Each structure stands twice: as C-alpha cells, then as structure tokens.
Amino acid sequence: MASPSHLSRRALLAASAALAGGPFAAPAAWAQPQVRGKVTVAGWSKPISEITNLLAEPDKGFFKAQGVEVAYLPGAGGGDAIRNTLSGQGDVAFTDPGSFFMALDKGEKLVALYDIYPQNVFNVVSLPSARIRTPADLKGKRIGVYSLSSGTRQNLLVMLHQAGLKESDVTIVVTGLLNFAPLLQGQVDATAATDTGLAVGRRKGLGEVNVLQVRDYLNVSSDLFVVRQDVLQARKALLRAFLKGWRDSAAWMIGQPEEAAALAVKHAIDGTQPDINLEVIRLRNAAAQPATPGQPLGSIHLASLQKGADAYHALGLVQRPIRVADVVDASLLPSA
Structure with missing residues (x-):
C-alpha cells in the first residue's frame, strides 16, 4: 500500500496537471458534468489488451469527464461491429474500412467519424x-x-x-x-x-x-469509428463528447504505456502478463499515429482511405465506386 506522503504527492501532481490542462490527469476526480448519455461501442473483438484505454474507464474516467457513460459490446470481426450498430445494439462501430465499404455498397447509411488506427496493422x-x-x-x-x-x-x-x-x-x-x-x-x-x-x-x-x-502494398487505415447517419444527426453532442473521451484515453495510453499495461491485467481477457500487454499496447500506440505527421489523433486521411475504397471496388468486393469524402464527417473531431 502507498504511504500517505506518496498519496499526497500524487494528489498534488494530479491537481497540477488538471489545472494546467494536462492530458493524463484523472479527469473524473475534477470534473463532474451532468451525464449526457450512454454510448455503446460495438467492437470487432472481445475486451482485449489492445483497447485498454477503453477498458480502463472505471479507473481513469476519461469518458465520464465528458459526461459519457461508455459500454463495450464484443464482436467477432468488423462485420459484427457493423451489424450490431445497424441493429441498434451498438451506437458506434469499431470496425475496419473493408466492412464499412461493403455495408455502404449494400445501401446502408453510415458515416466514419474518427480514424482509430491510421497505420495498417x-x-x-x-x-x-x-x-x-x-x-x-x-x-x-x-x-x-x-x-x-x-x-x-x-x-x-x-x-x-x-x-x-x-x-x-x-x-x-x-x-x-x-x-x-x-x-x-x-x-x-x-x-x-x-x-x-x-x-x-x-x-x-x-x-x-x-x-x-x-x-x-497499401497502407490503408486498420480501424474507424462508424455510426449510422440517423444516430449522427440525433446525437451529435454526445458523439462529440465520446470522441473527446476516446482521444484523451488514447493520449493517456500513448503517454503512460506502463500504467496501461498494468491496468490491462485487471480488465483485458488476454492481459495476464504485463510484459506482453506492454508490447501490444506500444504496437497499438504506434498504429494510432496520424497518417500525416503533425495532425491530431483521429484525423482521417481521405486520400489513403479513397485508395482503399478503390481497391475494394477493383476486387469486386463492392459493386459501385465509393466516394469517401461523401461518407466521412470530421466535424466532431475534438479541437484540443
């Protein structure tokens, strides 16, 4: 157990970081906005160490600080994430571009909001x-x-x-x-x-x-946050708050990978070994870096995503061309 003096130092550091707007403060302890609502993330996987920044919410409170109660719905692939979002079980799909493109090809009204992993993994x-x-x-x-x-x-x-x-x-x-x-x-x-x-x-x-x-061969994004168009129109403020919570949690995991690896032991089904957790988390941190250096986390690189859409069309996986600019909305990306 930490000593009282150690706890006092930690509290002072957390307070200083919060006052300075530091990204790794424990936001839930300092901001208690009225909860705007709940967002269920429909994932492609079980709760694994790759997404420790989301799983650690009970400890870190990044989403709570934005007034968001966040939940995770597991899946078995990006197609599952899309289906669970289309059915209304999930609010936001954590899915790969290919599954997104194929749903669009079937006439589904979907929009990509945030590039989770711009680097292909x-x-x-x-x-x-x-x-x-x-x-x-x-x-x-x-x-x-x-x-x-x-x-x-x-x-x-x-x-x-x-x-x-x-x-x-x-x-x-x-x-x-x-x-x-x-x-x-x-x-x-x-x-x-x-x-x-x-x-x-x-x-x-x-x-x-x-x-x-x-x-x-083609460095197309690995995963995006995707929503139904009607959900986007009806819940913009909540989705903006969710994306801010996600970006803050991702920045924390990039800045504090060792802490994230330790929390993965507690929250991830595959997180029993902290050294493996740390390696996995560092790989995901690298994949989260924007395609264009200097851009903020979550920025969508339209040109590379368009190349991916064109490849799926050429493969015959989608029957009609997809103009990516028409199905991306970057207006909810956090400004800071």
Missing part, C-alpha cells in the same frame, strides 16, 4: 518452408483468417489484389482469433493476422516465420 505469416516471400507466392495456398467478417480477410484480399490475384486463387480457412496452431500443424500454408497477434505468437514460441506486411 495487418500481415500474412508463413513458415519458411512454404517459401512465401511475395503476395504472388500465395496463389494456390491455404490461408487462415480470424473470421470471414474480419479485417484479416479484407486485408488479405487487398494484398492479393496488389499481386493481381483474386479470392478464388487461394483457399481461405477460418482459424479463429490469434490462432497460429493451424499454421504450425500444417493445416494452412499461411495465416492472415495483425502485428499484435504476431507479437503474442512469437512470445508463445512461434519461431522463425516469413511476414508480408499489408502496409508495404
């Missing part, structure tokens, strides 16, 4: 014996994905497209989240994953592997 991993060194080498291979509605599948298809290949040129196998066992057991020749999934796999003895990074 997806990859394709194989054992050296498979001799997969370029996307073209994937032709005829069995490739694992987390789920058919996940960003692993969507980004795999983007990589195939860059090599002039189609989905029919490979065999896709659903292997589950962060699951390298099928690769090691020879059930697949390669598996689509993320940087954090690969980091955890290596910690668990994955061994030597060849890695193809999607960002080396």
